[in-house]
Amino acid sequence: MENRSFMAQWVYTDTVKDHFMNPRNIWDEKEDFKADGVGEVGSLACGDQMRVGIRVEDGRIADLRWLTYGCASAIASTSMMSEMAKGMTLEEAYHLTPQMITEALGGLPEHKFHCSVLGDKALRAAIDDYLERNHLDNPYRKGTARIICECKGVSDVQIEELVKSGKALTFDELSAQTGCSTACGKCRGRIIEALEEYRHIYGK
């Protein structure tokens, strides 16, 4: 009789597995990597934390190193991000999205997408740091903003900054400071979603 034993695939895609088993561009303590900018997001309490260091030459990411405290998809997605970002212009790198990283990995489960793909945010933080260190304006930031509350014109970047600085950590605080969700109120769910995501990212 035919053998009908069940055998499962690995938890994630083969690409995720490859990056998990052989992570690229690790920031080895022994290597003297001189970063022009460093960004860190997440916290150990949240279960995910990432640090990215970049070297910038001629407005491009010349080299990149990273460290991650997190699950397999956090490790794999940061590793994938590091390969994608190398050689990109700062503008391109700034616009790298979790969707692009996830796609390159061949997909991730929905619940992993939100909590573990933080590499793009760490990269953006590293670019911010580089620009700040060199007293340069940040021309990319606006381009990434997405309006969440249409009535009051509140963007995710505004929410991100308020959460990151600790000025607003609850829906009521956000609403009081930006006026979001005080007109039609339709965006309430998306505001809370963004709030929770940024609290997770910045460990607030």
Add this chain to the structure above:
Amino acid sequence: MYRTVYMDNNATTPMADEVKAVMEDNLSLYGNASSMHALGRNAYSGIDWARRMCADLIACQEDEIYFTSGASESNNTVFNIARDLIDGGSGRNRIVTTTIEHPSIIELVKYLRGKGYRIDEAPVDASGMVKLDDMKALMGPDVLLVSVMTGNNETGTIQPVKEISAMAHECGALMHSDATQAIGKIPVSVADLDLDYLSMSAHKFYGPKGVGALYARKGAPMLAFVHGGHQEKGYRAGTYNNLGIIGMGEAARLAARDLAKERDHLWSLRERLRRGIVDNIPDVVVNGCQEHCLPGTLNVSFPCAEGESILLYLDMEGIEVSTGSACATGSLEPSYVLLAGGLDVELAHGSIRFSLGRYNTEADVDYVIEKLAPIIARVRALSTRKV
């Protein structure tokens, strides 16, 4: 060479060869155990035998065993009995349990609270043991049911059930214990613990999945929660799961016969593993109570290393364990059991539970220690934080 070392026996156990054999012998025993004819009577005799084996295992009478689909159903049934008594105006309207019960109780508590029922949860100390003073303070003449697990599935900490049972009975309440993790590992006697109800599940002690039992002391309130048949004295309708119940009977027979041997075996492997980890890996935290502990359970936190990564790197080496990390709970929160004992959130994310079983060997333990040390070093090298 690919090797599998299964150290997740608190999640489930493989079926014992003896269990497989008795189930194979009875694969064609298809009669409905409720039928009066010979095929039905044959099937019923198997169930009768299994009931005797289960009763012997926990030192109760045969007619105090009710077969269910597993411990989750048994736990739910006990709480539903309490709920019906409260609804019926028994004069008592409060349930007391703990913060570290199995999700089949924790989630039910949330649900019942939402419906307005009064339920209190006693806290645990840093070793994961229920605080008797707090438990005592929660007792009162309005308490209908007290439910405390025998041994915890994550930390392995054995609870002072006998003491709590005395407290419960002193104030006239019924006492239940979810003994799912303790059965087959430590002696569990309903007479000694003075229980009114006990839950157990066959697949945690080398029996088949999808079958378990509820012990209800003769005279303890019982109510039908699956209506529609006379099975189990009309309390639990549904055609008998002949094969599963017979498998459970054999598993119970083996568990009772080999208890002392099993306990020594598990404890010696567990201690070998604990020493191996502590001696070979820097900065580890062993969780739970090291004195009153289920013999096969070892829960360890690795600071600066995240649990899912450790689990999956171990999986690549054929080593199967579980973690209290948020990734495993499917939420952003790590294990509620570890947090209930006051463990730091970070350490809960980095916790690994090794649960040893009957078929593990010293060679398995040595293999795990050999593979684990470089994996922890590797995960820590990748980490943003260094120990």
